[in-house]
Amino acid sequence: MLPKLLISITDNDDSARDAVAGLVRSFNLIAVDFKSAGDFLESDVRLRTDCLISDVRMPGMSGIALFRFLNASDRPIPTILMTAFADEAAHQAALAAGVVCYLSKPLDADMLFDCIRMAIGGPAKSSN
Numbered sequence: 001m002l003p004k005l006l007i008s009i010t011d012n013d014d015s016a017r018d019a020v021a022g023l024v025r026s027f028n029l030i031a032v033d034f035k036s037a038g039d040f041l042e043s044d045v046r047l048r049t050d051c052l053i054s055d056v057r058m059p060g061m062s063g064i065a066l067f068r069f070l071n072a073s074d075r076p077i078p079t080i081l082m083t084a085f086a087d088e089a090a091h092q093a094a095l096a097a098g099v100v101c102y103l104s105k106p107l108d109a110d111m112l113f114d115c116i117r118m119a120i121g122g123p124a125k126s127s128n
Contacts, residue, residue, distance in 0.1 A: 037063070
């Protein structure tokens, strides 16, 4: 069981964002969702976020651009990226940049849970 963490989710697709938020809540975590990276950055939730889950492809600022912005700030946030468009080069580049996980949609619940655990510094529950 994870402590009651605040997980922020950014995805411009309403149904995908709702599905990820529901999945995060099923882990007994607090999920706050945003339609864009800009909405997230403008919110006060940013300062309380323990882990960010972001779509890669969004209008305006992409998920990887959001991660890089946060990583260069005074408050980097462990980030999990997700995408419906598998691209091995982008996957490897994101992991090399320090993203915790790079997941394909639809998300696997166990894999997402493991990624959140890794993001907060805890062990993964499986060895995959």
